[in-house]
Amino acid sequence: MVEVEVTVQDCFNNNFPLETVNDTSNNVITDTNWENWFQQWLETLYTELPIATGYELSIRLTDDPEIQSLNAQYRQKDQPTDVLAFAALEVDYPQLPMELLKSMPLYLGDIVISIDTAQRQAQQQGHSLTTELAWLAAHGLLHLIGWDHPDGASLLRMLNQQEKLLKVVGLKISFL
Template identity: 60%
Template sequence: MASSLKSPVAVDVNLQDVFFEQSSTACPISPDTWTNWFQTWLEIMRPELPEADTYELSLRLTTDAEIQTLNAQYRQQDRPTDVLAFASLEVNFPKLPAEFSELEPLYLGDIIISIETAERQAQQQGHSLSVELAWLASHGFLHLLGWDHPDEDSLANMLSQQQTLLKIIGILS
């Protein structure tokens, strides 16, 4: 009897600047853990994704100075922020030819997190830097999939989905 379950999702997470020369804070999350988290999240969110054999995204952990430059350049807000996400696909994903999904990973986009802002926010919230980084990564990840929060209802939905994603990886109980 054939199973109706899809095969596991493969993900290629391009990790950039996981440890910082410009910052005194090193990332407490290993590259393998990041990859496992994104793979798990892709499995959960698979119904919202165009079908592909593999997916790729980029994660850059950076400083306040660099994220401020990007925030000013792309969002016209000249201040540091915690996370930026640059989605490579439109909200309504196109149907891709089967041969395309077999040849190349489907690139979802870039997530950029300021580890300095994350560290401050973790202290303010009274939790670890790992929890804050997971929270910010899940938020950026949902933005790559087309989620947004222009109003209170959509923000509540997005925050609820983030909590679900974090529970699944054991960050929240």
């Protein structure tokens, strides 16, 4: 079993209630939900990860103004976006001493998701905000471990992998 520690930073409040688009009930993605999802995803992606006793990452749920500021600062795109990923590792993982890798979790990086944009996209796609947030988190995780999509073929591979990751945690989505 892969050990994972997820730090959730919610700029709204802890355990932000996520109203679903398809029904009138409220869903809550707790810190435990996030941790379970990432644990299952990292177990699925284990062959692509550097060897470590465990992994750490943070996820920040924010709004359009904050993510626009980050997007402008780090990507020179002065507009909101749905998800940003700030990888702590290089594409070619650094050669860390084995003793260090065996003694402490490996920090993968930070994922920032705009709740505002996620809500709009969930409505456009006709699925719940919870599903959209999981979709975006999976996308961010893939970026943290070195995936990218500079062309249509690599984007299609990444979207297929995101779909597989959501199925692993019991969520269904089809991007086609």
